[in-house]
Amino acid sequence: MRINCPICGDRDRREYYYQGAAVTLDRPAPDAEEAVWEDYLHLRENPAGRTRDLWHHEGGCGAWVVVTRDTVSHKIFEVALAADVKGAAR
Secondary structure, eight states, X not given: OEEEETTXXXXXXXXXXXXXXSSOOOOOOXXXXXXXXXXXXXXXXXOSSEXXXXXXXXXXXXXXXXXXEETTTOOEEEEEEHHHHHHHHX
16 A cells, blocks of 8 residues: 655555544543443444544654545545644634
8 A cells, every 4th residue: 555645755555654543532531430441442443444544654754644545445535634634624
């Protein structure tokens, strides 16, 4: 799989470190039950199909990017700097 970094251009995915889904998770209250914290820390969605993921271009420019891709075909639809995506969500 190749990811088109907005700064460096087309790069192999081995230059990147996958960070997980690009969504905001609702952090439990500090005094929440242990089972609630267990779910928060360990249970994540693992959908087949289109996702938005956060990747770190660790072996390149160090940018954080949001990659919209299909987890089945590995087709990449869009790559954007995370700072730009965060700013657009406001």
